[in-house]
Amino acid sequence: MDKNILLETYRLMYSVKVMAETYEANRPITKYVHSTSRGHEAIQLAAAFQLKPQDWVSPYYRDESLLLGMGWTPYELMLQLLTKGDDPFTGGRSYYSHPNSLADDKPKIIHQSSATGMQVIPTTGVAQGIQYKEHVKGYWTNNDEEKPVVICSLGDASVTEGEVSEALQFAVLKNLPIIYLIQDNEWGISVTSAEGRAMDAYEYAEGFKGLNKIRVDGTDFAASYDTMRKVVNHVREHRKPWLVHAKCSLLNHHTSGVRKEFYRTDEDLAKHAQNDPLPKLREKLLNSVTEDVVRVIEEEVTATIKQQFDKAVAATEPDPSKVGEHVFVPTPITEEKGERQPAGKDKVIMVDAALFAIRELMEENPECLLYGQDVGKRLGGVFREAATLGDQFGDQRVFNTAIQEAYIIGSTVGVSAVGLKPIVEVQFADYIYPGFNQLVTEISKSCYLSCGKFPVSTIIRVPIGAYGGGGPYHSGSVESTLLSIKGIKIAYPSNAADMKGLMKAAYYDPNPVVMLEHKGLYWSKVPGTEDAKTIEPSRDYVLPFGKGAVVLKASEEAIENGESACIITYGMGVYWAKAAAKFFNNQIEVVDLRTLFPLDEELIYATVQKHGKCLILTEEQQNNSFAEALAGRISKNCFRFLDAPVDVLGALNLPAVPLNMGLEAAMLPNAEKVKERLVQLLGY
Numbered sequence: 001m002d003k004n005i006l007l008e009t010y011r012l013m014y015s016v017k018v019m020a021e022t023y024e025a026n027r028p029i030t031k032y033v034h035s036t037s038r039g040h041e042a043i044q045l046a047a048a049f050q051l052k053p054q055d056w057v058s059p060y061y062r063d064e065s066l067l068l069g070m071g072w073t074p075y076e077l078m079l080q081l082l083t084k085g086d087d088p089f090t091g092g093r094s095y096y097s098h099p100n101s102l103a104d105d106k107p108k109i110i111h112q113s114s115a116t117g118m119q120v121i122p123t124t125g126v127a128q129g130i131q132y133k134e135h136v137k138g139y140w141t142n143n144d145e146e147k148p149v150v151i152c153s154l155g156d157a158s159v160t161e162g163e164v165s166e167a168l169q170f171a172v173l174k175n176l177p178i179i180y181l182i183q184d185n186e187w188g189i190s191v192t193s194a195e196g197r198a199m200d201a202y203e204y205a206e207g208f209k210g211l212n213k214i215r216v217d218g219t220d221f222a223a224s225y226d227t228m229r230k231v232v233n234h235v236r237e238h239r240k241p242w243l244v245h246a247k248c249s250l251l252n253h254h255t256s257g258v259r260k261e262f263y264r265t266d267e268d269l270a271k272h273a274q275n276d277p278l279p280k281l282r283e284k285l286l287n288s289v290t291e292d293v294v295r296v297i298e299e300e301v302t303a304t305i306k307q308q309f310d311k312a313v314a315a316t317e318p319d320p321s322k323v324g325e326h327v328f329v330p331t332p333i334t335e336e337k338g339e340r341q342p343a344g345k346d347k348v349i350m351v352d353a354a355l356f357a358i359r360e361l362m363e364e365n366p367e368c369l370l371y372g373q374d375v376g377k378r379l380g381g382v383f384r385e386a387a388t389l390g391d392q393f394g395d396q397r398v399f400n401t402a403i404q405e406a407y408i409i410g411s412t413v414g415v416s417a418v419g420l421k422p423i424v425e426v427q428f429a430d431y432i433y434p435g436f437n438q439l440v441t442e443i444s445k446s447c448y449l450s451c452g453k454f455p456v457s458t459i460i461r462v463p464i465g466a467y468g469g470g471g472p473y474h475s476g477s478v479e480s481t482l483l484s485i486k487g488i489k490i491a492y493p494s495n496a497a498d499m500k501g502l503m504k505a506a507y508y509d510p511n512p513v514v515m516l517e518h519k520g521l522y523w524s525k526v527p528g529t530e531d532a533k534t535i536e537p538s539r540d541y542v543l544p545f546g547k548g549a550v551v552l553k554a555s556e557e558a559i560e561n562g563e564s565a566c567i568i569t570y571g572m573g574v575y576w577a578k579a580a581a582k583f584f585n586n587q588i589e590v591v592d593l594r595t596l597f598p599l600d601e602e603l604i605y606a607t608v609q610k611h612g613k614c615l616i617l618t619e620e621q622q623n624n625s626f627a628e629a630l631a632g633r634i635s636k637n638c639f640r641f642l643d644a645p646v647d648v649l650g651a652l653n654l655p656a657v658p659l660n661m662g663l664e665a666a667m668l669p670n671a672e673k674v675k676e677r678l679v680q681l682l683g684y
Contacts, residue, residue: 001222003288005049009221010285011297012068013041013278018305019064019074020252023081029313033257034081034096037065039249040183042277043218045069046225047151047181050232054148055107056130056418058123061097061114062183063153071106072099074305078312085318091451092318100450110417111446111454116154117161118441120180121407123152124167125414127176131239132369132420136396149235150178156245157188159201163437166407171241172210173402179235180243183218185250185272190263202245211241218246219275222284249275326452327487331509331545338541340497341534348536351385351522353496354461354515357503358386358423360539362393365421368507369397372408372425372461376400383463383522386425405431410438412458412512413446421507422458429464429516430476443512444487456512459503464492465572465619466664467520472656475664477620479596480629482514489545490596492516494574497534498594501543509545516596518571528671529575546598548591552578554611555586562643563587565613565681567674568604568630570596573617579671580678588678596626604630605637612643613681617674622650644684649677 020036037044040062048069051057059066064077076088080099083092089099101109110122127150134147158164159182171178182201186193193200205213212234216227224246231242249272253259260269285294348356362368370389376399377390390398401408405426412422426432432439439460447455466475482490489511493499499517506513521532551574554564567577570593581588591607593600608614614634618627631646638646651657652667 001225005225006221006281006285007289007297009045010281010294011301012045012065013281014298014301015068015074015305016041016065017278018302022305022309023256026309027256030081030256032081032083032095033255035062035255036252037062039185039251039272039276040218041065042221042281043181043183043216043224043228043246043248044153046221046228047153049225050228051107051151052146052148053105053107054146055150056123056126056148057107057109057151058112058119058153059097059099059109060112060116060119060153060155061095062155064097066153067097067099073308075308075312078309079315082312082315083318084312084315086315090449093451094449098449100454102453108417110413111442111450113441113445115437115441117158117164118410118437120152120154120164120167121410121438122413122442123150124171124176124178124407125411126150126417127171127178127414128174128411129415129418129420131174131176132396133418134239136366147177147236147239149232150176151181152178153181153183155188156182156184156186156193156201157191157196159204160197163406163410166404168205168208168211169402170404170407170411172208175210175239176241177235177239178241179231180241182243182245183248184245185248187250187254189254189258200245201243205243205245211243213243213245215245215247218248219277219280221277221281249273249277251276326448326450328447328489328511329452329455331505331511333505333508333542333544336501336543336547338501339538340501340541342536342538345535347533348496349523349533350493350496350499350517351383353499353534353536354385354503354517355387355389356536357500359389359392361504361507362389362397365507367420368423369415369420370423370425371399371401373401373403373427375425383519385461385463385517385522405433405435406438409435409460410442412460413438413442413456416457417454423461423507424458425461427463428474428476429462429478430473432462432478439488440485444485447511448487455510457510458512459506460512460514462514462516463519463522464516465518465520466657466668467518467526469659469661469664470519470657471659475657477618477651479516480620480624480626483597483626487512489513489598490516491545491594492518492570492596493594494518494521494571494592495532495534497537497541498543500537501541502545502594504542505544508542516571520572526575528579529572531575531578543594545595546600547595548593548600548603550589550603550607551592552581552588552590554589558585558587559610562612563682564589564611565615565678566591566607566611567615567617568593568607568634569617570594572619573669576669576671576674577617580674583675584678584682587682601633601637604634608634608638608646609641612641613684614642615647615649615674615677615681617669618648618650619668620650621653622648623653625650644681647677647681649674
């Protein structure tokens with residue numbers, strides 16, 4: 001090998017050794033939990049040296065050597081270790097070796113979390129987005145410009161995660177340009193490979209037809225370098241997925257908090273020490289340079305690491321006043337624009353309003369993709385909510401996925417990161433739960449923990465609610481669970497015009513949006529929901545998030561006489577409320593929230609203060625719901641204006657919606673139940 005490469009590698013390997021020793025010797029200072037890459041240096045540096053600025057890589061929490069090889073300095077890594085304000089990755093918000101970067105001179109890194117294996121889906125999404133841009137938009141048609149590759153690094157123990165399987169399945173199905181770099185040190189914290197795995201990652205890969213694979217001694221730098229060079233070059237040219245299984249040694253603690261002496265024997269530690277990459281490389285290096293040359297490198301590295309550590313210790317702490325920044329990036333849609341009811345247009349049903357909105361967006365924006373289960377041209381969605389889109393835009397832009405809710409949701413992280421706008425669908429709200437890992441761990445935290453570098457710009461469509469015989473797995477409401485996640489926006493339109501306006505606003509919003517679409521309102525087939533059909537708004541119509549609407553007003557006379565009440569609701573609740581209000585003499589005012597986060601608190605509080613009596617109406621099971629939480633906020637903010645306790649009406653507190661329609665009706669609110677509650681409220 002080139003002597004200069006070996007010298008640089010030894011310098012970085014020795015840096016990792018001195019860094020680990022420095023952290024261990026200063027435990028009161030390096031108090032936050034961290035891992036080091038001791039024992040993994042050879043394969044990580046070998047991989048890093050193949051990468052170019054146009055590439056993408058997802059390191060995991062033991063990959064400091066990979067980061068050093070990509071050009072990050074020990075000082076920059078130490079700023080994250082010590083949670084300093086100038087931490088270039090997260091501004092002191094996340095752990096050591098949890099990077100993200102858009103640096104022009106280095107490979108790009110999406111937000112990295114701690115959840116083992118979870119990075120595989122978002123990173124595969126990066127490769128998915130790159131492939132689309134190559135095939136459809138022609139970004140890399142210049143043969144002189146090398147195409148990007150994607151590397152996803154993970155430990156062998158994490159390959160047992162089900163979401164890793166979903167990612168591998170998609171990568172081989174679509175032939176994505178990605179390398180899964182598996183570092184196998186035979187431990188998963190205290191669980192040995194024999195205890196936790198029926199097979200290693202290389203053997204596991206046998207089940208994925210089309211996934212190229214190779215084994216390598218990850219402690220041998222020369223072998224690792226040669227392997228990674230060949231694999232990266234193959235992916236760069238042939239655009240096929242690979243899995244590299246590298247055997248490594250674990251020479252340090254699992255983390256600073258889970259220490260090797262807690263569970264590892266002297267025999268095990270001695271076995272791993274025999275394959276320490278550092279003395280192996282030192283011995284090889286002495287074949288071409290003198291001992292004095294190596295000793296000078298070691299002395300220089302030791303002095304440099306001390307100087308950089310001292311500098312990092314003295315660096316400024318984060319500003320506590322900025323802790324709330326970067327939850328979202330600003331959206332350009334802040335005002336209602338366009339014609340909501342253009343002259344000469346026909347009324348449309350809600351499902352078509354969504355369809356037309358997406359069709360217009362895809363016509364205007366080639367970076368817009370739509371995918372999910374059964375949304376392709378053969379069916380166009382089980383509710384026909386994507387009908388004709390596959391025919392019009394082709395399989396590259398509108399396509400079916402396997403039954404993989406985690407992949408559908410989590411891939412949007414990577415697809416968005418490369419500049420595309422994915423619109424994806426989870427077939428029923430009840431089936432969003434397999435995707436919650438990705439929604440919570442990756443999507444919701446990405447903007448905040450990357451300090452605004454990686455907001456996830458996506459729309460996740462979720463058909464929701466009960467409408468007659470859907471049963472326990474196709475009728476659920478999930479808004480309270482979603483609203484417990486910070487860092488996502490949630491819309492819940494109740495009519496066609498709102499559907500189109502909010503869909504357009506969601507598209508131009510650079511943040512993640514969950515669009516809850518009530519199945520019972522899609523076609524206005526449920527009695528009493530005819531008003532869900534509206535004139536189709538104009539092509540340029542947008543409706544900003546956080547703006548509710550008064551859909552039914554009480555008379556001024558009723559308000560002045562203290563004989564009025566308001567209903568705060570959304571979705572199907574709008575129609576139950578309007579139907580119940582007919583039994584009262586212009587005494588009821590109904591507010592449709594339209595978006596659940598952000599919430600139009602100004603309208604809510606002003607309406608409650610005007611009437612003094614409030615009923616919050618939801619289709620969800622009532623206990624511990626969003627509706628009950630909102631009642632508490634209203635009570636606090638409107639206490640002086642209330643003439644009665646804030647009331648809440650939701651579904652019965654049952655684990656699921658029964659299939660029998662009589663039982664379903666008994667569980668859910670309806671106009672009659674709302675009427676009874678209003679009688680009590682007005683009579684208070």
